[in-house]
Amino acid sequence: MPKLDVSRRGLLRTGAVAGAGLALPTIFTAQSAHAFTNEPTGGTVTLGFNVPQTGPYADEGADELRAYELAVEHLNGGGDAGMMNTFSSKALQGNGILGKKVEYVTGDTQTKSDAARASAKSMIEKDGAVMITGGSSSGVAVAVQALCQEAGVIFMAGLTHSNDTTGKDKRANGFRHFFNSYMSGAALAPVLAGAYGTDRKAYHLTADYNWGYTTEEAVKSSTEAMGWDTVAAVKTPLTQTDFSSYIAPVLQSGADTLVLNHYGGNMVNSLTNAVQFGLRDKQVNGKDFQIVVPLYSRLMAKGAGANVKGIFGSTNWHWTLQDEGSKAFVKSFGTKYGFPPSQAAHTTYVQTLLYADAVERAGSFAPCAVAEALEDYEFDGLGNGKTLYRGADHQCFKDVLVVKGKENPTSEFDLLEIVEVTPVDQVTYDPDHPQFSGGALGTCNNGA
16 A cells, blocks of 8 residues: 555654664564663654454455544644544644654454454564554454553554453453443343344354354343343354355244344345345244344445345444534544545544543553553543543443434435434443453553
């Protein structure tokens, strides 16, 4: 990508000057003269944007990268400043971060943990990134978060929904703004009970990695608590593109509800196959057959087209929200790119601002100082209402949206409607909740 090449070349020149001709990486070395990994020493600071540019979540990754570029523009004083105008904190001044111009490099996670770790490691070692952010897969997020913990840099997770990211695999150097599987289950269950009743038999198709597992567990536990039965739960490969062989057994199972614990292109394909098999036209157990998509996005809805009409799901954020922060972000993003942002774009833009703000408030890029500034930090003005970055697990707590596919969309972007804004209290849980147990946050690592 041209942007990547320009940014990398600029970084190498800066590094050469700052290091007096010795552009040595500070990661994983005990000999570093720096106080922490990749301490910025010149007039710029480099952030690493690690997103899926290929693979089943590439659409999400493309929108994340657009949002990152917009955030950098705003931090450096360009554009209309977006949500910096509505953010409850006023630490950011549009002069970079601590007066240093923000530069960035990018990597392609390919929605593969090994590839994501490799690209993040390269950005830290070779490009001097002081913070890594991004990803549209929880498997990737968990892998990169662990790497950043080892390296001594902050990881601001992108789109990651698995409980594990801030549960058993949480790390002191990692922070998540996006909501999680538990929150989806807690928000969806009452709405599903009201729409479809409490006597249902559910069949789960689940992406075979940690996000799928925790989403299946969360939706099963929340729906079973209200009276639903789970008749089967079948794992599907993340690389699957044709789900016909998985849909056929649903017809013989006695289930009257199909829960698609799939995301991105996987959900588009599995929902399309389910509709092709006529599931939405059938009656089972005297009830109209229903499909539920626990984690929705506008990009997925666009890919699935008319098949999403009337189907319930949950989202972290939606571009039709009318709070001042959301309106400001939609305006900025729409002006720059010509269409509204996705929830993936929203969370990555917000994470970039939150990182920059924490550095400003801490007066330092040192990871442990930044982490301290983020822990138990309450803020507003970035969409979703008042939000808490809980110190115990580095999870954001905020309102959650329940949506469904619009029956009569007015445009290719107007595909989902918000049916309920679930208050934060309904989706809040104790840090030691069973769905999040098994891991320790540990201590922050400043690295070199």
